[in-house]
Amino acid sequence: MPKITYLAHDGTKFEVDAENGSTVMENAIKNSVPGIEAECGGACACATCHVYVDEAWTEKTGSPEAMEEDMLDFAYDVQPTSRLSCQIKVTDDLDGLVVKVPERQA
Amino acid sequence: MSDKSNSIAETDVVIIGAGPVGLFAVFELGLLDLKCHLIDILDRPGGQCAELYPEKPIYDIPAWPEISGQGLTDRLMEQIAPFDPVFHFNRMVAGVEKQDDGSFIVTTDEDEKIKAKVVVIAAGGGSFQPKRPPVPGIEAFEDTSVFYSVRRTEEFKGHDLLIIGGGDSALDWTLNLLPIANSVTLLHRRDAFRAAPDSVNKMKALVEKGDMSLQLGQVTGLNGSDGQIESANVKTSDGDIVDVKCTRILPFFGLTMKLGPIADWGLNLNENLVSVDTEKFATNEPGIFAIGDINTYPGKLKLILSGFHEAALMAHAAKKHIDPDERIVFQYTTSSTKLQKKLGV
Ligand SMILES: Cc1cc2nc3c(=O)[nH]c(=O)nc-3n(C[C@H](O)[C@H](O)[C@H](O)COP(=O)(O)OP(=O)(O)OC[C@H]3O[C@@H](n4cnc5c(N)ncnc54)[C@H](O)[C@@H]3O)c2cc1C
Ligand code: FES
Numbered sequence: 528m529p530k531i532t533y534l535a536h537d538g539t540k541f542e543v544d545a546e547n548g549s550t551v552m553e554n555a556i557k558n559s560v561p562g563i564e565a566e567c568g569g570a571c572a573c574a575t576c577h578v579y580v581d582e583a584w585t586e587k588t589g590s591p592e593a594m595e596e597d598m599l600d601f602a603y604d605v606q607p608t609s610r611l612s613c614q615i616k617v618t619d620d621l622d623g624l625v626v627k628v629p630e631r632q633a
Numbered sequence: 634m635s636d637k638s639n640s641i642a643e644t645d646v647v648i649i650g651a652g653p654v655g656l657f658a659v660f661e662l663g664l665l666d667l668k669c670h671l672i673d674i675l676d677r678p679g680g681q682c683a684e685l686y687p688e689k690p691i692y693d694i695p696a697w698p699e700i701s702g703q704g705l706t707d708r709l710m711e712q713i714a715p716f717d718p719v720f721h722f723n724r725m726v727a728g729v730e731k732q733d734d735g736s737f738i739v740t741t742d743e744d745e746k747i748k749a750k751v752v753v754i755a756a757g758g759g760s761f762q763p764k765r766p767p768v769p770g771i772e773a774f775e776d777t778s779v780f781y782s783v784r785r786t787e788e789f790k791g792h793d794l795l796i797i798g799g800g801d802s803a804l805d806w807t808l809n810l811l812p813i814a815n816s817v818t819l820l821h822r823r824d825a826f827r828a829a830p831d832s833v834n835k836m837k838a839l840v841e842k843g844d845m846s847l848q849l850g851q852v853t854g855l856n857g858s859d860g861q862i863e864s865a866n867v868k869t870s871d872g873d874i875v876d877v878k879c880t881r882i883l884p885f886f887g888l889t890m891k892l893g894p895i896a897d898w899g900l901n902l903n904e905n906l907v908s909v910d911t912e913k914f915a916t917n918e919p920g921i922f923a924i925g926d927i928n929t930y931p932g933k934l935k936l937i938l939s940g941f942h943e944a945a946l947m948a949h950a951a952k953k954h955i956d957p958d959e960r961i962v963f964q965y966t967t968s969s970t971k972l973q974k975k976l977g978v
Contacts, residue, residue: 601887
């Protein structure tokens with residue numbers, strides 16, 4: 528199973544095994560990573576699952592689709608590496624992925 | 634739509650919330666000859682389905698393998714049309730007061746009053762309210778310099794406005810307030826807008842002519858004192874911080890749901906949800922029922938399908954509450970000519 532590392536805002540590291548096909552948000556919630564709220568349950572309708580993808584991984588995770596970009600408008604301190612974690616699907620390609628949790632959600 | 638005369642309208646049932654469950658309740662109550670008024674803070678029906686996911690598919694509505702949030706809302710509106718429900722949009726229900734005769738007076742934030750024999754709370758996750766953008770210290774300026782909606786355009790006359798957002802609200806108010814403001818700056822994260830292309834083009838033409846400014850970036854801080862804003866720190870896409878002068882800010886960051894005044898009506902609550910029984914979906918206050926996402930009971934599932942079931946049982950209990958002596962004959966819409974007459978089929 529691919530491994531994902533979440534860096535919480537206070538620096539705490541969470542390393543989790545993620546199933547292929549699940550989303551980066553779902554694995555954060557399942558493992559109680561602090562700072563990921565995911566109010567809408569993954570429907571790309573709340574922007575409270577915002578993460579920064581580690582620079583080394585941005586190419587592999589790809590860029591947000593139009594709907595996700597629209598939703599990112601509501602997030603806090605959006606950066607070029609910003610993504611909504613419910614829109615990133617886990618695949619073998621993402622084994623080792625590192626994402627950072629922002630200071631706060633919208 | 635209601636007028637603003639504070640007049641007392643009278644009806645059988647007031648439904649608080651025009652989400653899918655409130656809408657379907659009109660149907661079930663209508664079959665039992667009960668007339669409904671619905672009140673919602675949104676400007677249209679559909680609740681979460683219309684506001685949060687109009688275009689996304691729902692897969693668990695019985696007999697609809699796939700239907701969008703807006704599609705479901707449209708079908709419900711069609712289904713309840715024979716019962717002529719009266720809608721009061723853009724209104725928050727502020728109070729519910731029991732009268733000596735057991736009826737209720739429901740009051741809106743515009744101080745309109747509606748008298749009803751039964752009140753049905755179908756308030757979902759609470760009333761939709763503008764989201765506060767995550768800018769540190771913004772609370773100190775709210776209602777003096779920072780406004781989340783425009784109630785009276787007069788408030789903005791002669792001011793230096795900073796409007797934040799890229800959706801229709803932001804663009805519409807930019808265009809509407811420009812003629813009366815001293816200056817207008819529209820701030821958005823990126824050079825792509827969710828708003829209707831027509832308004833975006835109009836805005837860009839005004840920027841071109843020098844009538845207003847467009848700034849790309851995000852607000853990181855606010856400056857001012859005693860609730861009077863003087864400027865906003867804006868982080869541009871290049872990472873620079875610029876200072877944008879302004880005396881009024883209008884942020885449009887979407888909507889979130891808050892329980893609101895329902896908490897003050899003396900109802901038994903459990904973690905911000907209204908406790909009901911599973912026979913009548915009645916609250917602890919006789920004559921007030923609660924259905925859909927707003928209620929809670931052992932085994933509750935926040936599904937549209939469950940809300941529909943709750944609406945049917947509630948309607949029969951509401952009818953009994955209003956006419957305790959009338960015998961309700963159970964009938965099918967397929968075979969009852971009486972029900973079909975009500976439906977106009
Ligand atoms: C992204 C997303 C996807 C979903 N997918 C599904 C799905 O696939 N299947 C499913 O069954 N469910 C789904 N749901 C849940 C479903 O949308 C809700 O269960 C449903 O909307 C509840 O309906 P409701 O009528 O009880 O409340 P709501 O839809 O929440 O409507 C309540 C209305 O009441 C209004 N209101 C509240 N208080 C007041 C007040 N004081 N004054 C005036 N107005 C007020 C609100 O403004 C709102 O419009 C989903 C939800 C979301 C967010
Ligand atoms: S969980 Fe709501 S947008 Fe990702």
